[in-house]
Structures are given as structure tokens and as C-alpha cells.
Amino acid sequence: MDPMLEELYQQHRRATEMLTALRAAVRRLAQEGAGGPGLLGELSACRETLQTEVASHFQEEEAALFVVLGRRIGAEGGPIAVMLEEHRELRQAQAEYVAGLAAVDAGPGEAGPEALTAAAERILQLLPPHIEKEEAVLFPMADELLDEGEWAEAHRLWREAQAVAAGASA
Numbered sequence: 001m002d003p004m005l006e007e008l009y010q011q012h013r014r015a016t017e018m019l020t021a022l023r024a025a026v027r028r029l030a031q032e033g034a035g036g037p038g039l040l041g042e043l044s045a046c047r048e049t050l051q052t053e054v055a056s057h058f059q060e061e062e063a064a065l066f067v068v069l070g071r072r073i074g075a076e077g078g079p080i081a082v083m084l085e086e087h088r089e090l091r092q093a094q095a096e097y098v099a100g101l102a103a104v105d106a107g108p109g110e111a112g113p114e115a116l117t118a119a120a121e122r123i124l125q126l127l128p129p130h131i132e133k134e135e136a137v138l139f140p141m142a143d144e145l146l147d148e149g150e151w152a153e154a155h156r157l158w159r160e161a162q163a164v165a166a167g168a169s170a
């Protein structure tokens with residue numbers, strides 16, 4: 001399998017680990033409230049992964065794999081259009097998570113945990129089936145359809161997207 005595709009699978013595994021931590025943190029938030037020991041730290045660690053690894057994963061997929069594969073299978077409809085729409089919904093939920101956590105972090109008397117919980121539940125609802133669809137449909141399609149030249153182009157675009165992501169987080 002192409003090394004870029006392997007790396008995308010790896011990134012999904014790390015996102016799935018973050019989801020496990022997020023699920024546990026949301027459960028604790030419901031039981032203990034935002035004052036639970038270490039809980040804000042756990043929620044912040046999830047935010048960090050969402051804002052860095054998950055955000056650049058989406059960006060890299062969109063800038064490289066989806067572009068090259070899109071030329072073969074079309075990007076206007078079908079699986080790529082569905083993945084792009086799900087990325088849009090997930091970015092929205094992630095932005096709401098960041099805002100909800102900032103509000104809770106500002107302390108009691110500010111916001112309750114409702115918006116944060118709703119955003120986290122949306123991420124927990126959207127991201128696992130999104131990952132499953134990419135792994136069951138899109139990635140095997142890329143593995144089967146793309147030739148050497150197309151993979152070379154995907155790699156070039158991928159490195160460019162990584163450089164942009166590195167510049168943005170520096």
C-alpha cells in the first residue's frame with residue numbers, strides 16, 4: 001500500500017484514540033460537572049488533538065488524496081462530495097467544541113457545559129462513521145485506481161499541505 005495512504009490510516013487510529021478519551025471525558029462531565037479533578041485537562045487534550053492532528057488530517061486529505069482521486073471518480077457527487085460535506089460538519093462541531101470549552105474554562109457564572117457536551121456528542125456521532133466510510137470505500141478505491149504517476153502527484157500535494165499546516169501551527 002502507498003505510504004501516504006498508510007499514514008492516513010495511522011492518523012485515523014490516533015483520532016479514534018482521541019474519541020475514546022473524549023467519550024470518557026463527556027461521561028465524567030455529565031456525572032461530575034466541569035469541576036471534576038483533571039477533567040478540564042482531559043477535555044483540553046482532546047481539543048488540542050482536534051485542532052492540530054485532526055484538522056491537518058482533513059486538510060491533507062482535501063489537498064492531496066481527494067484532488068487526485070477526484071479526477072478519476074468525480075468530486076461533484078459520490079463519495080468525495082459526501083466526505084467533504086462531513087468534513088464541513090465536523091469543522092463546525094469542532095469550532096463549537098472549542099468555543100464551548102473556552103466558556104466552561106472561564107469558570108462558573110459563565111456558561112454551563114451544555115454547549116460543550118452537545119458539540120462533543122456531535123463529534124462522537126459524526127467522526128467514527130466518517131472514518132469507517134473512508135476506510136471501507138474511499139481508501140480502497142484509491143489503492144485500486146491510482147497509478148504511480150497519480151500517487152507521485154498526491155505525494156507532492158500532500159507535502160505542500162503538510163508544509164502549510166506546519167507553517168500555520170508554528
Ligand SMILES: [Fe+2]
Pocket residue numbers: 008012057061131134
Ligand atoms: Fe480521514
